[in-house]
Amino acid sequence: MILTKEQQAILDGSKGETMAKVMKTLVMYGDAFGAERMVPVTSKYNHLVTSFGLKMMKPVFNLMQELIDAGVTSEQKFSVDPRPLDKNVPANFLQKLIFNKFMYSTQDFYEGQLKELGLLADDAFTCTCYMDEVGNKPQKGEVLSWAESSAVVYANSVLGARCNRNSGIIDIMGSIAGCVPEFGLLTDEGRKATWIVEIKTTQKPEAQLLGSAIGMKVMEAVPYVKGLDKWIGTELNDAACTYLKDFGAATASNGAVGLYHIANLTPEAVEQGEALIAEGAQVYVIDDAELERVYKSYPVIWKNPDAKPKLCFMGCPHMSLEQLKSWTDKVEASLKEAGNKKVVIPTVFTASPAVLREFEKTEYAARLKATGVITSYICPLMYMNNPLCAKMPVITSSNKLRTYTTSRYYTDDEILMQITKGGVN
Amino acid sequence: MKVFKGRVVAPGTVTAEALVSHGGLNTLASFQKALQFGDKTATCGDQNNPDLYGKQMLGKALCLPMTIGSTTGGLVLYCACAMKRQPACMLFSKPIDSLAAAGAILADVWVDDVTMPVVDSLGDEFLDYVKDGMTITVKDGGEVVVE
Numbered sequence: 198m199i200l201t202k203e204q205q206a207i208l209d210g211s212k213g214e215t216m217a218k219v220m221k222t223l224v225m226y227g228d229a230f231g232a233e234r235m236v237p238v239t240s241k242y243n244h245l246v247t248s249f250g251l252k253m254m255k256p257v258f259n260l261m262q263e264l265i266d267a268g269v270t271s272e273q274k275f276s277v278d279p280r281p282l283d284k285n286v287p288a289n290f291l292q293k294l295i296f297n298k299f300m301y302s303t304q305d306f307y308e309g310q311l312k313e314l315g316l317l318a319d320d321a322f323t324c325t326c327y328m329d330e331v332g333n334k335p336q337k338g339e340v341l342s343w344a345e346s347s348a349v350v351y352a353n354s355v356l357g358a359r360c361n362r363n364s365g366i367i368d369i370m371g372s373i374a375g376c377v378p379e380f381g382l383l384t385d386e387g388r389k390a391t392w393i394v395e396i397k398t399t400q401k402p403e404a405q406l407l408g409s410a411i412g413m414k415v416m417e418a419v420p421y422v423k424g425l426d427k428w429i430g431t432e433l434n435d436a437a438c439t440y441l442k443d444f445g446a447a448t449a450s451n452g453a454v455g456l457y458h459i460a461n462l463t464p465e466a467v468e469q470g471e472a473l474i475a476e477g478a479q480v481y482v483i484d485d486a487e488l489e490r491v492y493k494s495y496p497v498i499w500k501n502p503d504a505k506p507k508l509c510f511m512g513c514p515h516m517s518l519e520q521l522k523s524w525t526d527k528v529e530a531s532l533k534e535a536g537n538k539k540v541v542i543p544t545v546f547t548a549s550p551a552v553l554r555e556f557e558k559t560e561y562a563a564r565l566k567a568t569g570v571i572t573s574y575i576c577p578l579m580y581m582n583n584p585l586c587a588k589m590p591v592i593t594s595s596n597k598l599r600t601y602t603t604s605r606y607y608t609d610d611e612i613l614m615q616i617t618k619g620g621v622n
Numbered sequence: 623m624k625v626f627k628g629r630v631v632a633p634g635t636v637t638a639e640a641l642v643s644h645g646g647l648n649t650l651a652s653f654q655k656a657l658q659f660g661d662k663t664a665t666c667g668d669q670n671n672p673d674l675y676g677k678q679m680l681g682k683a684l685c686l687p688m689t690i691g692s693t694t695g696g697l698v699l700y701c702a703c704a705m706k707r708q709p710a711c712m713l714f715s716k717p718i719d720s721l722a723a724a725g726a727i728l729a730d731v732w733v734d735d736v737t738m739p740v741v742d743s744l745g746d747e748f749l750d751y752v753k754d755g756m757t758i759t760v761k762d763g764g765e766v767v768v769e
Contacts (some may be wrong), residue, residue: 222731229631229723241688246693253657256704257697260732300658344693364724381720415691416646417719451670452645453690453719498669600670601648601651601692 198227198378201232207374215267219370226367227378234591235376236383239340240358242317242333243275243372244326246344246365249579250304251281258303260366261310264373271372274317276326276333278345279515279547280304281579283570287508287543292585300583314369322574323549325353325442325515330551333502337464340383342371346455347446347514347597353456355433355441357464359383362417362455382419382455388465389475390421390458397484403438403608405596407483408447410491414481418452421474426461433462435519443595446514450597498603504590509540509616510577510604512547513595521556521572525565531617532568539569540616542592550574570616578602623769630764631718632726634739638710640756640768641682643673644749646690649698649721652679656707657698664707683758684709687749689722689732699725703736711760714742715749741766 200208208220227235245462247257264270280299287459288296308316317333324345326333335341337357343349344363352358361381363371371377379389392415402425427439441459447455458466458473465473511524524546531537546565548556553572556562565572577593580586581602591604592615599606607615614620650667655661656679660769666674689695699722702708708729718740726740738758752758752768757768 218731222727225722225727225731226720229718229727230720247697251658253660253705254697254701256701256733260728263732346691346693349693349750362693362720364721364728365694366697366700366728367720367724368693412690450691453688455722496669582658584659600648601654603669 198224198232200224204235204376205596209302213267213269215263219269219373222367222370223374223376223378227380230378230380232378234379235353236340237376238273238342238371238377240335243271243273243368244333244343244345244348245275245277248278248576249281250301250307250321252300252303255487257366258307258310261314265310265313269373270314271369273372274315274371276321276323276331277311278315278322278324279574279576280322281576283569283573283575285573286545286575286580287289294604295583295585297577320550323515324348324576325517325549328517328549328552330401330518331549340377342368342377344368346449347442350445350449350455350457351442353382354445354458354463355438362453373424388419388456388473390473391418391475391477391478392420393474393480393504394420394422395482396424396479397424397482398488399485402483402488404443405447405594406488406492406608408444409451409596410483410488411481412448412452412454413491415452415454417455419456419458420454421458421460421466423460425459429462431461435517437462439517439520442514442517447596450600495599495606499590499605501587506542506590506592506615508589508591509542509544509612510547510591510593511544511612513577513593513598516546516548517525518552518555521546521552521565522561525561527613527615528568528570529564531592531613535618537617541619542616544569544616545573547573547575547577623767624764626744626768628713628741628744628764628766630769631723631742632730632738632740634711634737634744636710636737636739637757638681638683640752640754640758641674641677641679641684642749642752642754643684643686645671645673646688647671647674647684647686648691649689649695650692652704653698657701657705659742662707663721664702679709681710681740683711685713685752686747687715688719693721695721696724696728696764700728700732701715703729703738704733708738711739712749713744713758713760714768715744715746716742718742718753
């Protein structure tokens with residue numbers, strides 16, 4: 198890699214040993230992918246993936262402390278993934294004890310580190326930092342040093358920003374150095390599609406199921422999706438963006454997709470059309486039978502597959518304001534139909550603190566509360582990742598949550614049936 | 623016995639028993655038990671990976687196409703190395719992905735006494751040939767001997 202004089206000097210130690218290690222990490226990272234140069238990070242804010250003060254993550258805290266002690270921090274402030282704890286979310290005495298005294302006993306310490314490193318705001322904890330209410334929304338063409346797979350794929354695909362699927366820790370290092378190695382999704386060539394996905398379903402495909410199917414098929418490749426505009430339109434309105442948020446998160450967690458193009462909808466596909474498709478691209482046809490096959494392939498790892506669900510999580514990634522409102526309508530209507538006043542399974546809808554604040558200003562908030570649904574800013578994934586919660590029969594319509602935990606996936610309609618009527622039929 | 627040649631991402635030599643994943647390794651899902659719950663054998667917890675689910679990864683020559691999933695993947699791998707719960711080596715049939723590369727590089731630069739040789743671009747034939755339990759020797763220069 199060819200470095201500028203300043204970058205080379207930093208690598209040689211002009212700004213101290215720790216800063217030299219930061220630059221060395223980025224240079225090695227670029228070398229692994231044949232990057233020829235560094236390019237400046239141009240977004241206003243950064244986004245980090247590591248939000249949890251998990252006791253066992255001591256090596257991460259040590260590294261962060263090394264950065265703080267050396268005065269090596271970024272001028273770029275950042276948002277960060279959701280907090281792992283929220284007292285609003287149901288937990289029994291033993292779970293609370295384990296969460297607070299053992300698993301996340303270093304949460305306050307780590308949040309202190311994040312503040313020293315440049316946390317955007319005390320409540321800038323969400324995986325959907327790109328929501329208007331949160332304010333960390335990059336512009337088309339900006340270069341990012343973000344991590345969080347669902348945010349990276351959204352920023353690349355829906356917003357047209359440029360970001361590789363950076364790992365945690367690499368995210369902050371690019372921000373500190375102010376530059377990232379140029380490879381992969383930062384290049385025009387790397388943004389070309391090597392898969393064509395043809396949607397031939399007879400109804401609007403479930404976002405999280407479609408994303409899962411595509412992620413598992415194309416893995417890290419860039420898919421160009423044809424036929425989805427028939428179902429979600431050709432305008433990036435709130436409903437389409439919400440759909441793509443959930444779709445993208447599933448492609449990124451069930452596979453390793455960092456960028457997708459939706460014909461006639463996402464910015465680069467609108468601008469360049471099929472010129473984005475690389476020569477020799479493979480084709481994946483998705484019809485109703487293929488989605489059914491994918492759905493049936495998910496293993497159910499509950500000890501008792503017939504157990505009655507004890508908890509339902511919606512919002513991985515965090516829900517949008519549009520989603521909270523539409524789900525309020527759906528839950529109310531379904532409860533009325535069933536003759537129930539409140540949800541029959543404890544249900545948590547998660548969203549960013551900023552979105553929840555806006556939601557609270559609407560008449561929907563009181564209506565949703567009346568249904569018994571709890572709202573929270575928690576990370577459901579972090580809530581689930583312990584032996585006590587892992588034994589619980591938890592249901593979700595998040596394919597990301599299904600992938601990383603023991604929770605069981607159902608489609609949105611099935612979730613609605615479960616929480617309002619107590620069954621899927 | 624067969625010899626494969628790849629590209630060195632993290633240097634080192636080692637001999638270990640092969641553990642093979644034909645699908646992508648979801649690093650977070652695979653290692654979270656090892657990191658969070660004191661599982662010192664690093665038993666794979668990824669329910670979507672039938673090749674590895676429930677198998678010990680510690681000390682094995684992990685043969686795989688790539689890693690997938692959450693962008694915590696690199697730091698998870700870095701933590702596994704810092705906590706001495708890493709595979710003996712990681713051998714990729716494809717060019718390495720950004721998360722696995724980050725994990726290997728972070729461990730190399732920021733952890734003093736870690737050794738986890740990483741070789742990529744070994745080719746599809748490598749994954750077709752290698753089976754669980756075979757003995758793998760990683761030599762200098764990206765040479766991988768499978769027997």
